[in-house]
Amino acid sequence: MRVVALYKWAPNPQDAQVDPEGIVDWRRATEALSEYDPVAFELARGFADLTGAEVIGVTAGGSAASSSLARKTVLSRGVDRLVLVADDRLKAADSTTLAAVLASLIRRIGQVDVVLAGVSSVDVNEGQVSMTLAAHLGWIGLGGIRALEATDQGLRVDRDVPGGRETLTLAGGAVLTTVADAAVPRRAGMRDILAAAKKPVDVVELDDLGVPAAHVVVSRVATSRPDNAKRQHVIVEASEPAAAAAQVISALRQRNVL
Amino acid sequence: MSAAIDTWIIVADDAAVGGLIEFARMRAGRLVAVVAGRKSVADEVATAGVDRVIWLGQPPEATPVEAFAPEVARLVGEGLPRAVLGPDTTAGRALLGAVAVRCGGPVFTRVSALELDGDRVVLTRILFGGIAECRESVDGGPAILALPSGGHVIATGIPTPVEQVEASPMTNAEVVDRRSAELVSVDLPSAPMVVGIGRGLKAQADLTLIEELATALGAELGCSRPLAEGVDWMPKERYIGISGQHIAPRLYMAVGISGQLQHMFGARDSEVIVAVNSDADAPIFAECDYGLVGDLYRIVPALVAALKTPR
Numbered sequence: 002m003r004v005v006a007l008y009k010w011a012p013n014p015q016d017a018q019v020d021p022e023g024i025v026d027w028r029r030a031t032e033a034l035s036e037y038d039p040v041a042f043e044l045a046r047g048f049a050d051l052t053g054a055e056v057i058g059v060t061a062g063g064s065a066a067s068s069s070l071a072r073k074t075v076l077s078r079g080v081d082r083l084v085l086v087a088d089d090r091l092k093a094a095d096s097t098t099l100a101a102v103l104a105s106l107i108r109r110i111g112q113v114d115v116v117l118a119g120v121s122s123v124d125v126n127e128g129q130v131s132m133t134l135a136a137h138l139g140w141i142g143l144g145g146i147r148a149l150e151a152t153d154q155g156l157r158v159d160r161d162v163p164g165g166r167e168t169l170t171l172a173g174g175a176v177l178t179t180v181a182d183a184a185v186p187r188r189a190g191m192r193d194i195l196a197a198a199k200k201p202v203d204v205v206e207l208d209d210l211g212v213p214a215a216h217v218v219v220s221r222v223a224t225s226r227p228d229n230a231k232r233q234h235v236i237v238e239a240s241e242p243a244a245a246a247a248q249v250i251s252a253l254r255q256r257n258v259l
Numbered sequence: 260m261s262a263a264i265d266t267w268i269i270v271a272d273d274a275a276v277g278g279l280i281e282f283a284r285m286r287a288g289r290l291v292a293v294v295a296g297r298k299s300v301a302d303e304v305a306t307a308g309v310d311r312v313i314w315l316g317q318p319p320e321a322t323p324v325e326a327f328a329p330e331v332a333r334l335v336g337e338g339l340p341r342a343v344l345g346p347d348t349t350a351g352r353a354l355l356g357a358v359a360v361r362c363g364g365p366v367f368t369r370v371s372a373l374e375l376d377g378d379r380v381v382l383t384r385i386l387f388g389g390i391a392e393c394r395e396s397v398d399g400g401p402a403i404l405a406l407p408s409g410g411h412v413i414a415t416g417i418p419t420p421v422e423q424v425e426a427s428p429m430t431n432a433e434v435v436d437r438r439s440a441e442l443v444s445v446d447l448p449s450a451p452m453v454v455g456i457g458r459g460l461k462a463q464a465d466l467t468l469i470e471e472l473a474t475a476l477g478a479e480l481g482c483s484r485p486l487a488e489g490v491d492w493m494p495k496e497r498y499i500g501i502s503g504q505h506i507a508p509r510l511y512m513a514v515g516i517s518g519q520l521q522h523m524f525g526a527r528d529s530e531v532i533v534a535v536n537s538d539a540d541a542p543i544f545a546e547c548d549y550g551l552v553g554d555l556y557r558i559v560p561a562l563v564a565a566l567k568t569p570r
Contacts, residue, residue, distance in 0.1 A: 013520075014390045014520055015520045017390060019390050023391040025386070025387065025390060095364075097360060121502060124387055126502070126521070127368045127369075127405075128352060129352050129356065132349065132352040132353045133352075133366065135357075136329075136332065136356045136359070136360040141353075142328070142349075142353040143432070144350070144352070144353070145349055162437075163348075165437060165439040165440040166437075166438045167434050167436065168436035168437075169434050170432070170433050171432050172431045173431040175431075178349065182488050215363050215364055216400050217362060217364025217400035217401075218397075218398045219365065220398070221393055221394070221395050224392065225391070226391060227390075232546060233548035233549065234550075235550065236539075236544055236547075237550065237551050237552065239535075239551045239552055242553060242554075242558045242560075243561045243565070246551070246561035246562045247561075249549045250568075251565075252549060258509055258510045258530070258531050259510070
């Protein structure tokens, strides 16, 4: 069996600078493994250890996605090998385009039984790419996944749904996004990092995938920085907690907040 | 600006799409609802004053709603609306993802406005968890939007007839067991007062301190993500953030929370924000109305005392 674990090498918007015109400057935001991805890796690894499956990390991102640090970070966390596209043209790609590139990479791998992904990426944070990928592959896309196991017919998964839990059986391919606490990701030790350097990495050229251009044309008309100016910004140094607390509570009462 | 935009709404077996219908009605021409799931859901949506309700038929009990994704995409592809709205749940995203592939365009999220500028559909949305905002025009296909679905629909007189169409869901996924969880007693999004606690708290036992503050304020208790998904001191339903609860209280008091972007996205609609943090450089102080710089273990009891003092 083959399990694909999707991941994203992405910067944290927390570290980005935004100018008053809303232009985002990412230079001070270093890219790293997106926060929820190790959960999917862990679930994939646990499944693979029980079934003898192979865990293949797949990503489509900017050139940094192919860096030595990016490769080792992923391959030291339970992933057996990588198949990736690293092309700066993908940095601003929309969810449907990224999903098309990922679908194309997954088809190149050959027989894949299931795709696992974290709930969303740290930068775009939409949770859409994996669900659109399911549609590209013609598979079912399911969210809220907590556990999966192999059965004679295919897979059995547990998932969170509004108001409770569900167990499903799946035959044929599926794209599954995991809940953030589905598994506790491992910490990579020195031995994992050394072993990671020897694992195979297949870097595919974007142009070799032949992903067609989108029909819908999206043109950016304007950008802006959300206005934070309406806040009062009254900052009290509270070395005298009683006086400081009384001051703030009094202000809240005067504004009829309390 | 802003003439009619023919809009289709995708319903994923949950009739609580009042927010979607309201969003659409502000600029709709014809409003069509495509309902995947139970007949009862289609019947409820039909009361909401939409022009057409297309129902994909009663699914077998074991069929998850996501199995209807290809059929929803086919119908939208044939209907060619200018805008498609669906709920920003995982089921909604699965259906919208199929629509996006069929139509060859992206799914947009966190959209605050949709309008017609001349002949072009223009939307306004937030980027990267709220650090920037943009306006974009969408040509050559529908604008596909995943939005908070809102509450129950508001009935508006005579229901629209429900049109049933032939649809074959995917058959490779079957629900074999359903279990309802304990009812979640907390409703953070509609709470008028919220106290949030973060990693500034040193031990789970110290939550009693924060609960005293919440009681004194008459507030619901929320938390930042590490407390719900890191150390499990708080249930996940109480976590405020971009992938958790979005709150809009009259007062949000954030205690021991640094104010990471992902947290603040869920709290930004609060009318007044009070922050308590020992780090004067914590980003939350840039986003608050009142900030108390100091040790929460000394400030919280002082706040409780001040609240108990008559005005």
